Amino acid sequence: MSAGYDLYAPGDSWLHRLDPRVKLILTAMAALLVLLWSSLPLLLAALALAHLLLALARYPRGLAIGVWRALAPLLILIVTLWPVFDRRGEPVLLALGPLIVTGEALLRGLATALRIAALSFTLLLWLGTTDQRSLVRSLVRLGLPFSLGMALTIGLRFIPTFAGVYQTVSEAFQARGLTLPPRGLRRLQAMLPILVAALVTALRMSEQLGWTLAARGVGAPVRRTTLRDLAMRPADWLALAAGLAAGLALLWLTLAEGLGRALR
Amino acid sequence: MQQGRVVRGGFELTPRLIALAGVMIAVVFVATRLIQVPIPGGYVHLGDIAIYFASFTFGPLVGAIAGALGPTLADLSSGFANYAPGTFVIHGLQGLVAGLIGWRAGLWRMALAGLVGGVILVGGYFIYDFFILRVGTGTAIADVWFNLGQAATGAIVSIPLVLAVRKVYPPIETWTARRVWQEEPR
Numbered sequence: 499m500s501a502g503y504d505l506y507a508p509g510d511s512w513l514h515r516l517d518p519r520v521k522l523i524l525t526a527m528a529a530l531l532v533l534l535w536s537s538l539p540l541l542l543a544a545l546a547l548a549h550l551l552l553a554l555a556r557y558p559r560g561l562a563i564g565v566w567r568a569l570a571p572l573l574i575l576i577v578t579l580w581p582v583f584d585r586r587g588e589p590v591l592l593a594l595g596p597l598i599v600t601g602e603a604l605l606r607g608l609a610t611a612l613r614i615a616a617l618s619f620t621l622l623l624w625l626g627t628t629d630q631r632s633l634v635r636s637l638v639r640l641g642l643p644f645s646l647g648m649a650l651t652i653g654l655r656f657i658p659t660f661a662g663v664y665q666t667v668s669e670a671f672q673a674r675g676l677t678l679p680p681r682g683l684r685r686l687q688a689m690l691p692i693l694v695a696a697l698v699t700a701l702r703m704s705e706q707l708g709w710t711l712a713a714r715g716v717g718a719p720v721r722r723t724t725l726r727d728l729a730m731r732p733a734d735w736l737a738l739a740a741g742l743a744a745g746l747a748l749l750w751l752t753l754a755e756g757l758g759r760a761l762r
Numbered sequence: 763m764q765q766g767r768v769v770r771g772g773f774e775l776t777p778r779l780i781a782l783a784g785v786m787i788a789v790v791f792v793a794t795r796l797i798q799v800p801i802p803g804g805y806v807h808l809g810d811i812a813i814y815f816a817s818f819t820f821g822p823l824v825g826a827i828a829g830a831l832g833p834t835l836a837d838l839s840s841g842f843a844n845y846a847p848g849t850f851v852i853h854g855l856q857g858l859v860a861g862l863i864g865w866r867a868g869l870w871r872m873a874l875a876g877l878v879g880g881v882i883l884v885g886g887y888f889i890y891d892f893f894i895l896r897v898g899t900g901t902a903i904a905d906v907w908f909n910l911g912q913a914a915t916g917a918i919v920s921i922p923l924v925l926a927v928r929k930v931y932p933p934i935e936t937w938t939a940r941r942v943w944q945e946e947p948r
Contacts, residue, residue, distance in 0.1 A: 503795070504839045533894070568841035572901070579900025610897055614844050617895075621843035645775040650831055652784025653791065657835075660788045661796055681800040686919050689799070693808075693923055697789065697815070698931045704785035705937075708778035717777045 503657055505561055505626050513555035513627045517734040518636035524738070525624040527745035532616045534749075535758035538605060541612040548619035557626050562619075569618055573611040580607025605761055630654050632728070639728055648716065652707065659703070664696045671695070775823070778937065783827040786816040790832025795840060801911065809833050810916025811923060813857045814864075814879065818872055818924045821938050822861030829857025844895060852886035866935070869921065876917025883916075884909045 508514075513521075532544050552562060580603060587602025628636075634654070638647040671692050672678065679685045711717070730738075751757040775783070794809030809832065817825025833853045837846040856879040864875030887909050891902040928935060 503791075505841070565841035572842075575904060576897050576901050579904065580898040583899040607898065614895065614897065617844040618841055621838070621846070622841075625838055625843065643775075645780050646827065649775070649780050649783040649787060649827060652781060653787025653831060653835070656785050656788035657791050660785070661792045664792060664797065683801075685799050686806075686915065689797075690919070690923060690926065693811075694926045694930060697923075697927055700785050700789055701782075701927075701931065701934060704781045705778070705933075707785070708776075708781035711777035711781055716780065717775075 503661075504630070505565070505622060506629055507558050507561055507626055508629070509556050509627065511555040511627070512733075513551065513623065515733075516627075516737055517728060517730055518624075518628045518632040519640055519728065520730075520734050520738045520741070521624045521628060522636055522640070524741040524745065525621060527742065527749075528620045529617055531745065531748055531752060531758075532613060532620055534752050535613065536606075536609055537758040537760055538609045538612065538762055540758040541609055541616050545612060545616040545619060548616065548623060551623055552619070552626065555623075555627055557622075561626065562622070565618060565622060566615075569615055573615060576611045576614065577604075577607045580604075580610060602761070609761060635724075635728055644722060645717075648711075656700075656703075660696070660700050663699050664692070667696045667699065668692050779820075779824060782820055782937065783824050786812070786820070786824055786828035787832045787835070790816065790828045791835050794833050794836040806911050806915045808915075808919075809836065809853075810856075810879075810883070810912050811920045813853060814860055814872075814876060814916050814920035815923055815927070817857045817861035817879075818864045818867070818875065818920065819927065819934055820861075821865045822858045824938070825857030825861035825865075826854050827857075829860075830854030845890075848887065848890035848894060852883060852890065855886065856882045869925075872921050872924065873917065876913075876920065880910075880913030880917055883913045 528544070532541065535541055535544070549562070581599045582597065584603040584606060585598045585600060587600045587606075589601050590598060591601055591604070592599040625633075631651075634647050634651050637650070638644055642650075676688065676691070678688050748757065752759070790809055790812040793812035794807050797808045798805045799808070812832070813825065813829040816828040830850050830853055834846050834850045837843060837849050859882060860875040860879040862875075863878060864872040867875070884906055888902055888906055891897050891905050892899070897905075
């Protein structure tokens, strides 16, 4: 995937250097905790911690702002619609016929929006600091079948290629007089010939790629070797142990003691 | 002299299917993230059309892989990582079931596959929104409307697309067929 299609930012920070499997495991643990929490201060702290770690990893501010921009419509929708459907709590801030808005419902909506944002930025710690090759390799080392890992790698590699093919075909059709209506089902209907031509081009590419893979022994029943494999360093083991210990402790506190379950 | 017969295949990842699945992941990603059509009150993306295309043309395995991974990558790369686990399961299931029902099928079976896939899509996201992300009733219902539009567009547009591609590029009909060769008795 080329720049513009993903959120990875190259760098040399400790977060970039951390083994991708460790990052994936710790991110999954953090995401589970965030999903379980409803507490406004705790979710705010998780969001602030994610931003702090991103800043320490020198993650570009522009990309982080881009994520906020993408999330904004969903977050606004949650904060706006939550009080309409949730009439619990006090004080009543607005009573307009069947519409009753309470202060507690507003805070619940805000906490939900914070949970979604915290979840997204927690996952960004993994996605934003792990390049695609390491990401796929870590998934394969964690149990994803090699053939699926290979398909995923091909998919990531072909995204700019297919985007380019679609763009070229679309421009060629329009240069030959195809007019695309601005919106609606008519536009979709007019796009059909473009889609057909772009798909056939992509499928021809996949046919050649399939022959290349077969010629290079993919699918042969032998044990595969790799040129560059992932290796856990002492710092990775330390980060995994410390992160898992902290995560499991927080999980135990959440499930057994009710940490983060209350709104405030 | 050898004699060959073609059997219905597509349940194992041969090199050709690996390449096909990879390219279809890219197609679904581009259709989801980059090809969006404005409609009154919002927009629809073409991701579901691409998933149904993969399922109806290449079967449940390629449909499930492209369906699970293409939109998940789109979610992960656009800031909606919170939806990625749900997307992986829901669209993967949609591609799998659509492929099981509508693979190399005629118009009516493809329409049925589109309907069942739509139910999985709309119901799946409602459950994920409401019970996993707990975004609230209002947002979950708003999402149902968006997904209904997606499901309907996917089913309606993918069928003529599949029929057109089958017509202009007939070799794809045999791509997921496994060839078994038997020696002729002497």
